[in-house]
Amino acid sequence: MKRQKIIAGNWKMYKTAKEAVHFIQQLQKLIPSSKARILLAVPFTALTAAAEAAHTTSFAIGAQNVHEAVEGPYTGEISAHMLKEAGAKFTLIGHSERRRLFHESNLLIHQKIKRALSSGLTPILCVGETLVERSDGATEAVLAEQLEEGLGELSLDQLAHLVIAYEPVWAIGTGKSASPQVADEAHLLCRNFIAKKWGSAAAEQLPILYGGSVKAENAAELLNQPNVDGALVGGASLDPAAFAQIIQSVG
Ligand code: PEP
DSSP, X not given: OOOOOEEEEEOTTOOOHHHHHHHHHHHHHHOSXXXXXXXXXXXXXXXXXXXXXXTTSSOEEEESOOOSSSSOSOTTOOOHHHHHHHTOOEEEESOHHHHHHSOOOHHHHHHHHHHHHHTTOEEEEEEOOOHHHHHTTOHHHHHHHHHXXXXXXXXXXXXTTOEEEEOOGGGTTTSOOOOHHHHHHHHHHHXXXXXXXXXXXXXXXXXXXXXXXXXXXXXXXXXTSTTOOEEEESGGGSSHHHHHHHHHTOO
């Protein structure tokens, strides 16, 4: 089965609602149609405006984080239900910046994945090793632990609504992307992990995106790898022209 490519932008803490609308209008002009599924993970405050602006496009709008509880006394947090109502179709979960700066554990990430799924949001689970872990030869063990604890005992049906993003921490925001071979090897490790636990059919249909300094110059080669089903793009997703070039590199 051929998996459709996905190009997702992660805007992090950039762009107001107004700026988001402007970006979407620009991107639509540049990309009136595409073979790839195009996703934009925008700040919470831009969700409603972005979802409205994207209504007449094929772009899906999503969030960058979600709280694990249905609702409650969690000052400053946002629930899955709120995201849905604001127009989100998906949410990033366990981005390395959230793991590192906000101390998110695999177990918390698992709770968030279950909450997103039960609310009808597609979770994009981010996994990836640090440079020290890679130099210690621990990449496979780190990915296995993040996947084992992050996914827990999800059902096959739940797994069918999930996307994984392999994002080596050393490649995020550094300008140093993984080589296409290194990326493909890591994606294969993830896919094999899924196959072992949920079977090869589930592993075959699971989209695994690569993230870490993807730009127009390296996108095509990365996206050509057999196990790379798309890209999660940070910095280069902030500029419509740069992001459009990455989308256009989907063959
Ligand atoms: C990211 O933040 O998910 C990311 C991949 O960032 P960048 O593309 O800037 O490395």
